[in-house]
Amino acid sequence: MGLKHGWLGVVAAVWLAVSGCGHETTITRVDAGVVTDLSGRWNDTDSRMVAETMVKEALAYPWLGNFTQGKQRQPVVVVGTILNSSHEHISIQTFVTDLERELTNSQKVTFVAGKGEREELRTERKEQAMYAREDTQKSPGKEIGADYMMKGTISTILDEADGTKAVFYQIDLQMVDLESNAKVWYGQKKIKKVIEKKRTIF
Numbered sequence: 001m002g003l004k005h006g007w008l009g010v011v012a013a014v015w016l017a018v019s020g021c022g023h024e025t026t027i028t029r030v031d032a033g034v035v036t037d038l039s040g041r042w043n044d045t046d047s048r049m050v051a052e053t054m055v056k057e058a059l060a061y062p063w064l065g066n067f068t069q070g071k072q073r074q075p076v077v078v079v080g081t082i083l084n085s086s087h088e089h090i091s092i093q094t095f096v097t098d099l100e101r102e103l104t105n106s107q108k109v110t111f112v113a114g115k116g117e118r119e120e121l122r123t124e125r126k127e128q129a130m131y132a133r134e135d136t137q138k139s140p141g142k143e144i145g146a147d148y149m150m151k152g153t154i155s156t157i158l159d160e161a162d163g164t165k166a167v168f169y170q171i172d173l174q175m176v177d178l179e180s181n182a183k184v185w186y187g188q189k190k191i192k193k194v195i196e197k198k199r200t201i202f
Helices: 002-020 044-059 062-071 092-106 115-131
Strands: 076-085 148-161 164-177 183-196
Touching: 044 092, 044 164, 044 183, 076 092, 076 164, 092 148
Parallel strands: 076 148
Antiparallel strands: 148 164, 164 183
């Protein structure tokens, strides 16, 4: 009987020790606009701020006014490939979406769907031709062709020593005339982050 109670005491002690070492998870909802730079890596704030700044800069350059005056209409713009040449896994689609939002909401250009979206829309028109009522079908061959394409690269330089890491992001974007291949605007944005890991001594 004493042995049984002894084992029960050991089990209880082990359970208390294990339960005492557990980690408690706390979740706090914050506004989407609040900066939460936890890891130092590229995040939603970087994506949004770079898109806002660079689109505003691109639309302030002479190419926009020259086109509008010469053609008497807004230029049609599409976002092309944004390459991730950094050492991180970056959600390029999120950045592309931020660029598309800024271009569309500027009301200074006509923004058209990118390659992937166009394929989906073309498939829908083909299916409408087969299955939809004739008076509701959307005809092919009426897409608006883009005049300019925005494309670019995100790259990084990493420096690290003694627990401190510096990450240097460089975002290069270009606006290219699709008819002449001329680069009518070239923009560059740089972000530098320093991440320090402090050692805790017990």
